[in-house]
Amino acid sequence: xxxxxxxxxxxxxxVLLNSKEEWNAWAAQMTEPPYKAPxxxxxxxxxxxxxxxxxxxxxxxxxxxxxVEIGASLALVIGAPAHRVNATQALKHxxxxxxxxxxxxxxxxxxxxxxxxxxLDGFLGIGPKLAxxxxxxxxxxxxxxxxxDGALRQTVDCGQMLRPAAQLIADVSEFMxxxxxxxxxxxxxxxxxxxxxxxxxxxxAHGIPALGTLSNSLIAEAA
Amino acid sequence: MKHARIAYDGAIHDATEQDGQxxxxxxxxxxxxxxxxxxxxxxxxxxxxxxxxxxNYADHAKELAFKAPEEPLVFIKGEGSLIGHRxxxxxxxxxxxxxxxxxxxxxxxxxxxxxxxxxxxxxxxGYTVANDYAIRDYxxxxxxxxLRVKNRDTCTPLGPWLVDAADIPNPMNLALQTTVxxxxxxxxxxxxxIFDVPFLIEYFSSFMTLHxxxxxxxxxxxxxxxxxxxxxxxxxxxxxxxxVNTIAAPALTPPLSRREKEKAAP
Numbered sequence: 259x260x261x262x263x264x265x266x267x268x269x270x271x272x273v274l275l276n277s278k279e280e281w282n283a284w285a286a287q288m289t290e291p292p293y294k295a296p297x298x299x300x301x302x303x304x305x306x307x308x309x310x311x312x313x314x315x316x317x318x319x320x321x322x323x324x325x326v327e328i329g330a331s332l333a334l335v336i337g338a339p340a341h342r343v344n345a346t347q348a349l350k351h352x353x354x355x356x357x358x359x360x361x362x363x364x365x366x367x368x369x370x371x372x373x374x375x376x377x378l379d380g381f382l383g384i385g386p387k388l389a390x391x392x393x394x395x396x397x398x399x400x401x402x403x404x405x406x407d408g409a410l411r412q413t414v415d416c417g418q419m420l421r422p423a424a425q426l427i428a429d430v431s432e433f434m435x436x437x438x439x440x441x442x443x444x445x446x447x448x449x450x451x452x453x454x455x456x457x458x459x460x461x462x463a464h465g466i467p468a469l470g471t472l473s474n475s476l477i478a479e480a481a
Numbered sequence: 482m483k484h485a486r487i488a489y490d491g492a493i494h495d496a497t498e499q500d501g502q503x504x505x506x507x508x509x510x511x512x513x514x515x516x517x518x519x520x521x522x523x524x525x526x527x528x529x530x531x532x533x534x535x536x537n538y539a540d541h542a543k544e545l546a547f548k549a550p551e552e553p554l555v556f557i558k559g560e561g562s563l564i565g566h567r568x569x570x571x572x573x574x575x576x577x578x579x580x581x582x583x584x585x586x587x588x589x590x591x592x593x594x595x596x597x598x599x600x601x602x603x604x605x606x607g608y609t610v611a612n613d614y615a616i617r618d619y620x621x622x623x624x625x626x627x628l629r630v631k632n633r634d635t636c637t638p639l640g641p642w643l644v645d646a647a648d649i650p651n652p653m654n655l656a657l658q659t660t661v662x663x664x665x666x667x668x669x670x671x672x673x674x675i676f677d678v679p680f681l682i683e684y685f686s687s688f689m690t691l692h693x694x695x696x697x698x699x700x701x702x703x704x705x706x707x708x709x710x711x712x713x714x715x716x717x718x719x720x721x722x723x724x725v726n727t728i729a730a731p732a733l734t735p736p737l738s739r740r741e742k743e744k745a746a747p
Contacts, residue, residue, distance in 0.1 A: 299619065377689050
């Protein structure tokens, strides 16, 4: 695995359906089987260390997957441990922010944990650098811009999250302690673009140079 | 050999079992009840991958009204949920159903990528006992079992020992048992797993590299029951030892044991 210059021994948690637009698109299905009800608590998943890819590195895509889904997100790196924190205090537990590309094999069902879609080697681009809270300001004002081979493919408005950063930390820390070094992805945008081997994915935060540009190329996995 | 990781006399130590006592690397020998038991795993410079199986025993799948899965039902746990032997696990206030799950835990010993099942045992460092608690009140059908059920602080006791793979000739031939306050409530056998250990290593390593120190919790058999604060839960696997855990109410300092009280008395 890649030991990135940004992350250490903390666990990386992602959250499903935090985008209002994606939630709304799913709303009609939420009461149908197998889901039967909309999610109440934040629905989390873990991006294990084998998924970590440093900024600039190539990410191998398995032969059976013609395309991968790009998951641009702002990631919150925890400083002071957060256990049952109040939303008004939650951002004090953030040591900084980093850009991530949470890659997935496309999958239509959210019923079972997405391990075989999201935990492939290299499937989390990270970096290039940790930005201090003061350099990022209000995380809800962040807008991520996703380009594939230079062409604009998606913008993610971090202000359009069902649970803004502080509320997300509060609601997650209600049932598990976020430890120093743990990372919580704020959430992916709706309409996630696809990319295939040979293409280069770039993610940046509009107007926040301190976060840099996260760049990874996709390559076909060697047979 | 049986390996432990313990806190004793102001420091954390690696220890081995010797004639019913703990032998520390610095030569000291101490009693089992003189130490704090930690999960029997060396720390890693990155977060440990903890894979856990759901519904991997046909009888338990039936108990939970599911048909046996056609491929492994796997979820991932954060390292922060692990605690050691003889510790306390918190039952949240106001829940109706919290149950233990006695599980054979496989500890990876060598980097495993695209391993064939016939080679799988070469990649195992050893085995330990896991108790993979679940609080069923919080089950939701989104990435089920969701982390609010399965990834809570204190809810994954592990230990007491990491037993070398060489000492367990066949991990698919071990009896498992759980007692609650001394009464047997769960008994099963690893031969009844739907997906056995070599299969699981082949399956996971086909798409994700496993690293030394990573864990696979292989699922639990039939016989889970509700646990209440004060209950003593002992999950035991043949040849690996008995993992003791006590259920606690939230935000209560665990009471000192009688031995600790006697020692603390002036």
